[in-house]
Amino acid sequence: MSLQRTAELMAQLTDAAWFDERACAAYLGITVDTDVSKLPGFPPPDERGLRHVLDVEEWAQSTRAETETALYRHYDGRGALLYVGISLCAIYRLSQHRRKPWSRQIARVSIEWHPTRSAALAAEKKAIKRERPIHNVIGARRG
Structure with a gap:
């Protein structure tokens, strides 16, 4: 991933409450090309294809005991x-x-x-x- 794309993802993570697929993966510390919709129990996107950070964090909290x-x-x-x-x-x-x-x-x-x-x-x-x-x-x- 390019340095510019990494910077863009970090800006989205720190300044926005809504994440696209790649930002969700980056937030979770997994490969940004991961299809997060296939993660068990992962929250579905809204009509814009975005997920709210609180939903992503709630899911992460529920799975953290088993997560690296x-x-x-x-x-x-x-x-x-x-x-x-x-x-x-x-x-x-x-x-x-x-x-x-x-x-x-x-x-x-x-x-x-x-x-x-x-x-x-x-x-x-x-x-x-x-x-x-x-x-x-x-x-x-x-x-």
Whole structure:
């Protein structure tokens, strides 16, 4: 996929509440050429061929226990760990972190995949406890 198409998809993901087939796939962190209408229980499109983000997210929540999930880490330019989190789509989640006051400090992102959401949650909890990222509430460093 071209860099321009990726940018267009990200703009659609962050600025719109209605997704076409490719944007649904990108949001879910799967290949954008996936026919999402064939996913079991996936919400049907409206008359325009679009799906609302809340319907897509509700479906994703209901299937996440069985879905490969990303554990991501955000680092600053010196290598300090800023934040640890999990998501089906780490790129979309990064765009959501833009609203955080510390987001401009992000210089590098690492992503590791886990076979299920529960495995990713366990790894996230362990990472926060061991690595003490600066901006995780649970793992926040105290003066």
